[in-house]
Amino acid sequence: xxxxxxxxxxxxxxxxxxxxxxxxxxxxYDSETKGxxxxxxxxxxxxxxxxxxxxxxxxxxxxxxxxxxxxxxKIKSLLDSxxxxxxxLKEPDKSIRELIxxxxx
Amino acid sequence: MFxxxxxxxxxYFMSPRxxxxxKISNPPVISGFKPYGNKKNxxxxxxxxxxxxxxxxxxxxxxxxxxxxxxxxxxxxxRPTLTRIYARARQKIAExxxxxxxxxxxxxxxxxxxxxxxxxxxxxxxxxPEKQEEIKxxxxxxxNNFSNYEQKDDESEESLMRCNNICICPACGFEQSxxxxxxxxxxxxxxxxxxxxxxxxxxxxxx
Numbered sequence: 001x002x003x004x005x006x007x008x009x010x011x012x013x014x015x016x017x018x019x020x021x022x023x024x025x026x027x028x029y030d031s032e033t034k035g036x037x038x039x040x041x042x043x044x045x046x047x048x049x050x051x052x053x054x055x056x057x058x059x060x061x062x063x064x065x066x067x068x069x070x071x072x073x074k075i076k077s078l079l080d081s082x083x084x085x086x087x088x089l090k091e092p093d094k095s096i097r098e099l100i101x102x103x104x105x
Numbered sequence: 106m107f108x109x110x111x112x113x114x115x116x117y118f119m120s121p122r123x124x125x126x127x128k129i130s131n132p133p134v135i136s137g138f139k140p141y142g143n144k145k146n147x148x149x150x151x152x153x154x155x156x157x158x159x160x161x162x163x164x165x166x167x168x169x170x171x172x173x174x175x176x177x178x179x180x181x182x183x184r185p186t187l188t189r190i191y192a193r194a195r196q197k198i199a200e201x202x203x204x205x206x207x208x209x210x211x212x213x214x215x216x217x218x219x220x221x222x223x224x225x226x227x228x229x230x231x232x233x234p235e236k237q238e239e240i241k242x243x244x245x246x247x248x249n250n251f252s253n254y255e256q257k258d259d260e261s262e263e264s265l266m267r268c269n270n271i272c273i274c275p276a277c278g279f280e281q282s283x284x285x286x287x288x289x290x291x292x293x294x295x296x297x298x299x300x301x302x303x304x305x306x307x308x309x310x311x312x
Binding site for chain 2: 067077080081082086087090099
């Protein structure tokens with residue numbers, strides 16, 4: 001199963017980004033192959049529509065779950081219709097490595 | 106003349122009330138129907154587009170056997186709007202049956218609803234987009250110490266049933282039981298002489 005995590009940097013020690021649409025990086029983690037991919041977010045400076053554009057980017061990688069601090073108002077209906085699960089984690093100090101360790105438990 | 110001018114100006118500057126999105130609990134399991142065995146002219150490739158909102162109205166009214174008021178509360182639209190959506194759905198399906206057209210279910214301004222859970226182990230919130238499947242563990246920390254996260258303005262099934270047959274005064278909140286055949290708007294509140302409305306319709310949700 002593929003999981004997307006919003007990240008503030010492009011390494012394992014960087015923290016979870018509390019925004020979804022305008023986060024700096026997306027981490028696509030595959031829990032079966034344990035492979036991961038860091039994608040810089042092209043929409044991070046977008047004035048409008050960053051959320052739906054990011055949903056499209058993540059959905060094109062066949063992600064089934066997204067972990068982020070917060071989701072905007074346009075996102076929920078999109079993700080519900082794509083059947084992607086949202087996980088809201090209000091802990092900005094968690095690093096990507098910790099999250100992946102939790103997923104691997 | 107002057108009044109017409111004023112009305113024109115007003116309608117030019119004032120924007121109408123935004124369209125209410127229809128709430129849909131689950132997308133349909135199929136994306137359409139195809140006719141077979143056309144006796145007249147081979148296969149008919151014409152199709153009818155049934156909106157998701159029309160599908161949902163049909164599901165609530167004819168499959169779940171709810172009345173229009175209950176279905177309207179679930180879809181978060183007014184009762185007359187639901188009746189219009191429902192009438193359109195039946196008209197389209199009848200046309201497809203009579204003319205032998207295929208039905209494609211898509212489109213419509215809708216949003217899907219999914220319930221939220223909160224995990225007590227890792228403090229995360231998560232939702233369940235696959236409603237048919239039951240959630241057994243937290244997707245993040247795999248603990249089973251989680252509970253339903255209720256939003257305050259959530260309309261549960263019981264409150265739907267409770268509000269079903271109640272007229273309410275939008276001004277003072279006075280409630281009385283609804284009598285079938287007597288529209289709520291014809292009832293006058295005994296306390297403040299205002300017209301009453303049915304409880305649970307979208308624009309008086311706060312009451």
